[in-house]
Amino acid sequence: MRVEETDLPGVLVMIPEPFRDDRGFFTRTFDAVIFDEYLADPGASARFVQDSQSRSTRGVVRGMHGRSGRGEAKLVRCAHGAVHDVVVDIRPASATFGRRLAFLLDDEHFRHLYIPPGFLHGFQSLTATADVCYRIDRPHDPREDIAVAHDDADLAISWPLPVTQVSARDAEAPSWQQLLTHLG
Structure with missing residues (x-):
């Protein structure tokens, strides 16, 4: 497994190296030793406490979500x-506060995205169906949920497809400016 840094400090792309043959493929999707070594934080992998999975149809946007x-x-x-x-x-003291990056995650290249605390996250399904797996380091607490509208003009996220559907909660998400007031 290779690890690549991104232009946002702390955000990492982890790239498994699958073994392919006429049967299909085999790949390691997580390696605690590599993860902990790269973060220089022994035991960071053990802090993951919950795995979740979502399935979305083409054009669906889930996000932009974070935690307070x-x-x-x-x-x-x-x-x-x-x-x-x-x-x-969304880390107020960060030199890259407010910056965004986009990544293609798919079932061909198997890239994983490590997102440290202090970021909003969202995605759009590009295929008929897309299954996204999340491993998080804290149990979910709805009282800490924060969100920004996926189509907020200040964020100006360019979704590659027309947005076909968002959740009711995401449709009513506040603006970037409202989040700034909340982060105050």
């Missing part, structure tokens, strides 16, 4: 299909 308080770290991958994955830095 101490935030949460996520390890995200697309197990089936492909997604356009977006992260936005």
Whole structure:
């Protein structure tokens, strides 16, 4: 497994190296030793406490979501299909505050995205169906949920497809400016 840094400090792309033959493929989707060594944080892998999976149809956007308080770290991958994955830095003291990056996560290259605490996260399904798996380091607490509208003009996220559907909660998500007031 290779690890690549991104332009947003702390956000990492983890790239498994699958073995392919006439039967299909085999790949390691997580390696605690490599993860802990790369983060220079012995035991960081043991802090993951919950795995979740979502299935979305083409054009669906899920996001932009984050956590208040101490935030949460996520390890995200697309197990089936492909997604356009977006992260936005919401760490007020960060030199990259407000910057966003997008990544292609798919079931061909198996890239994983490590997102440290202090980021909004969302994605759009690019295929008929896309299964996204999340590994997080804190139990979910709905009282800490924060969100920004996926179509917020200040964030100006370019979704590659027309947005076909969002959840009712995401449709009513506040603006970037409202989040700034909340982060105050």
